[in-house]
Structure formats: structure tokens, C-alpha cells
Amino acid sequence: MTNGVLMYAHNNLEIDYLKIACANALMIQKNLHVPISLITDISTYNWGKKSLTEKFIEKCFDKIIFIDKNHRFINERNFNDTSFTTKNLQFYNCNHWKAYELTPYDETLFIDCDYLIMSSSLNNCWGSRNDVMINHTIYSPYDQILPYSKTVDDMGIKQYWATVIYFRKSPLAKHLFSLVQHIQKNYSYYKDLYYFSSGLYRNDHAFSVAIHMLNGFNDFESIITELPILGLLMSWDVNDIHSVKLNDIILYVERSESKGNYILSRIKDTDVHIMNKWAINRHSDELIKLYE
């Protein structure tokens, strides 16, 4: 049985996802000690060769899998760099359903490159009897509430977060990814059926619908269990990074009741999803230096 981590990186005009993935790969090497594969496109890789060098990229990943980009896929969204800067950029996320076929591992931890691994908690996944594990519980570095679940709409189904997915090569995982492919191809239909608030394609929504369908259109007794962690720690894109150390990040967290007003929040030995991509890009050189 082989196991490893799989990540995607497709740069857009401003965000260097490959550099973020490289920094995170070094963090994974340090904390999880498992092989890492990257799925990317040739233009992203060519940019990386210039900015990071081929030797460095090969040091970060055990395997690089190239796929062609579908240039007809238009999925623009607003990317925030704190509450004060918003840019509308391409969000290329239409090929996550391919992860099942592309993964070189029997057991895969499929993670977003901005989910920074600062602990070994996810090592609890290996050898699990569950074929697929995804979380619906999240928590924030600001609120003093226990991990909670959201729904895709006020009266909708439970929202799962495609930020971290564990899957084993199995019929159940294959069905799940096939359904996600089907939902992505017919997204405008499912968007209306499940009352998604915007037309933006989100894998979180596609996986939530797929799980709902796999459960026999039932939202209670889920066939998909949660990851062996308490919840995903989400730092929204209105937050910024103050400083980074080894497995230790201090965030500027915007107060929910007061825009532009921050408190400091220290994340230590805990994995965290940093949604402000510019913030990671600003600190990625430092992260690379720390974990290299």
C-alpha cells in the first residue's frame, strides 16, 4: 500500500500557487514525512522554473503530473487581500474530480496548497477503514466557539469542505469523484436545484451535493465520515499574516464586528487554511527558508 499527499497548483495572473505549494510541500515533508505529488499545467511550471528553479521544485515534490488547462473554463472570483483590496481573478478549480485517476497513491490526502500543514494530525488517516473522509466542521482563529457546521444555503444541505479530502482507491471514492465530475459539468442545473447563492464553481459545493446524492439524498446519516481532526481551522481572506516561525504563525485577525480592526491570533502546531493568498505569497520565501 502506498500513501501520499496530492496538491493542485494553477497560477493565475497574480497569485503564484506553485510557490505556495512548494512552501507547503516542505512543511508536509517536515510534519507528515510522506511523498508528495503535484498536479499542474505547463505554463505554471515554466514560470516556476524561472522564479524558483527546476531543481528546487523537484526537491519539493516526488512526482509532478502535468495536465492541460481547459481555457474555455471561465470562473472568476473576488480574491481579498484583507478588507481593503479586492481583485477579480481567474479561479481554476474545474479539474479536482480528476484527482482520483491521477493520484499515484493507494491512499491519498488531497489538500489545497493553501492548507498549511503545521502538525502531524493528518497522519491519523493512514490505514483508516473509511474509504473517504471529508470535514464539514470548521472553526476560526477569532471566534471563541466550538467547531461548527454550515449549510450551502440557509435551508440547504450540509456543506463539506473540499480543502482536505482523504480517499483510498475504492468503489466508494470512485463514485464520489465521478459524481463531482457530473456536477461540475452540469453546474448551472445543480446551482439552481440546491440554491447556491452565486454562479461561481466551488468544489466545496460540488462535493457537498455529491455526498448528499451518495447518501441517498439524505443529510443525516452520512456514508462519508469526518477526518480524524476536530475541524478545519479557517483563516478568511480578510485576515493577514503578522509573522511566521517553525510550525508557528501569528495572524492579524479582523474583528467580525469591526471592519479593519484586528487582533493578533497565534496558531501553533495546528494546520490552518490561509485564504488570503497574497499573505502567503508575501511570506512564502520566509516559509521556504524555515522548512528547507
Place this chain on the structure above:
Amino acid sequence: MNERLEKALEFANYRQTLNTQLHKSKIKTDGLLILAKNGGTFYINQELICFLDYLNRTGISKATIFDRNKLPVEISDIPSFLKEVTTRYFEVSNDFLKEYQIIKKARNIKSIMEIE
């Protein structure tokens, strides 16, 4: 803003940072108390420890118990599992105690964050 109000707001900010930090430490500790065993995942708490101790004391060395997802997991060696569970419990609770004392003693935001 007068000085008294400024000090009160500064204190409120400090208290909020301290409480947020304590809350995150609690959640981190809870996360570390999740243990993978025989393909299942267990949440280590005093209830699990007592149950395993009861099985051990009554001479039951092999049992099927429910994990965190309410799925049955066969444990073939109860005494060694009890040892593994209690070891993890004390490791995690001692680490939390250290962290808790550091945070509680901090008298300003800089020391909570350990910023030099």
C-alpha cells in the same frame, strides 16, 4: 479619548486576545486527543479510559468498541490499548497545562504572542 477609557479599551483588547488564545489551545488539545487504531478513530476522554479500565479489571482482553464515528472496532489487546490511551491523555494534558500557565501569566499581548 480620555486616559481612563483608553486604558479600559486596551485591557479589553488584551482580555480578548488572551481568551481567544486559550480557546484555540483547548481546541488544539481536543484534536490531539484523537487517536487512530485498527482503522477507527477514538476520542480519548475520561469516559473511554474508565470503560477500558473496567474491561481490563473484569479480565476482558478483547472487545469490540465504538469509535468516534459510532463504528465498531475490534480491539484485540485491551491492556495495551488502555496504556496507549492513558499515555496519550497525560502527554496531551501536560502539554496543555504548560501552555495554559504561559498564557495565563502573560500580562500583555506581546507576551501572549511571545513576540520579542
